[in-house]
Amino acid sequence: MDASRERIITLLNANFHQPRASQPGAFCCLYFPTFLRFSDFFSMNTSLLTLDDVLHAQTRLAGGVRVTPCAPSARLSDLAGMEIIAKHDYLQATGSFKERGARNALASLTPAQRARGVIAASAGNHALGLAFHGRELGVPVTVVMPRNAPRVKATRCHTLGARVVLHGDTYDEASVHAHALAVEQGLAYVHPFDDLSVIAGQGTLALEALLAEPDVDAFVVPVGGGGLLAGVATVVKALRPEVQVIGVEPAHAAGLVAARQAGRPVRTATLPSLADGLAVAQTGAHTFAHAHAFVDDVVTVSEDDLALALLAAHEAHGVTLEGAGATALAACLSGRLSSLAGKRVLVALTGANIDPANHARALRRARVLRAEQIAA
DSSP states (O other): OHHHHHHHHHHHHHHOOSSOTTSTTTTTSOOOOTTOOGGGGGGGTOOOOOHHHHHHHHHHHTTTSOOOOEEEOHHHHHHHTSEEEEEEGGGSTTSBTHHHHHHHHHHTSOHHHHHHOEEEEOSSHHHHHHHHHHHHHTOOEEEEEOTTSOHHHHHHHHHTTOEEEEOOSSHHHHHHHHHHHHHHHTOEEOOSSSOHHHHHHHHHHHHHHHHHOOOOSEEEEEOSSSHHHHHHHHHHHHHOTTSEEEEEEEGGGOHHHHHHHHTSOOOOOOOOOSOGGGOOSSOOHHHHHHHHHHOOEEEEEOHHHHHHHHHHHHHHHOOOOOTGGGHHHHHHHHTTTGGGTTSEEEEEEOBOOOOHHHHHHHHHHHHHHHHHHHHO
16 A cells, blocks of 8 residues: 555655645545534544545555556547546446445455355446456355346346345345345345445545546546545545546436435435436435535536437447446536536546447437537
8 A cells, every 4th residue: 555655645746736745644634625514524423534545445456456548538528628538447347437346345354254245236337346356356246136127237247156136126125135135144235335445446546547647627427326426536635635526417316416405315216317327316324424525516417418428428439338437428518517618627437338229229319419409
């Protein structure tokens, strides 16, 4: 961890004067916006991560998770009216950033927990990440999925060596069953987003991005349960507190927007979305606490915005992103972040696990929308 920490501090201080490495605790303290009272955190009954937690995670992930490309995109920048620097984390082995948190959670287990194994409720990328890295680390993995989960993902988890249990008709029903099995069988439950070890693992994406591109004005991140946003914001506000951290949710599943309005996590209605991987009804306690402390803004995007972002990514880079993976880009292209015009913006492109037929349908829809915009 020390070598990794020194590399980050040296690089960032070579380019910027704040925060200074000579200031005690400058790189492992908490950043509190002026509107936040420190006492607010006592009522949340949760803990906040520090940069050190993410650096420990980076050490655990070394050699097990890919360091993905992070580079400016001229074509996306022209479309957005800002300099887009894309972090291509859909290039992980299972096609999603979720591997980071999954592997860190598995690597953080005690020997007894590793021997007994872990369990999670997931019908998507978290399940794939646990299955893949469970096999790599020799940790038995059980995944509980609702009966209507995509068969291709259930099959892939099984192929990777996970035990797949189909239960219930919704994620909530699968989650209740997974928790019951965890108690009954003595398994460690790995939450897909509201787990500090998962959040710390996701934060390594920001470490890599800032090492590659430290001179930025904002970091735009997709939001479902908020694990990635929490991890990214922890790192950014420790290393570059002046950089804006902005979360983006689909309007059909705006759980964090609702939580910020209520001042606490609240359950919200969700509608079917192209960004199905972000369709979470309620943000977590840990993720909300981090968002409350570190995140500057949260915006929403429409289904049309998502389709147009998939088309833009496909035409600019030839990539097949899933809706959730293109959500941050959608906000940049839609005009909802007009305050970032002309600025340098890191954008997390986070997943590429989408049914080919659904992707093709989204591109057709986007081309129609674009033609209508041009004609208007």
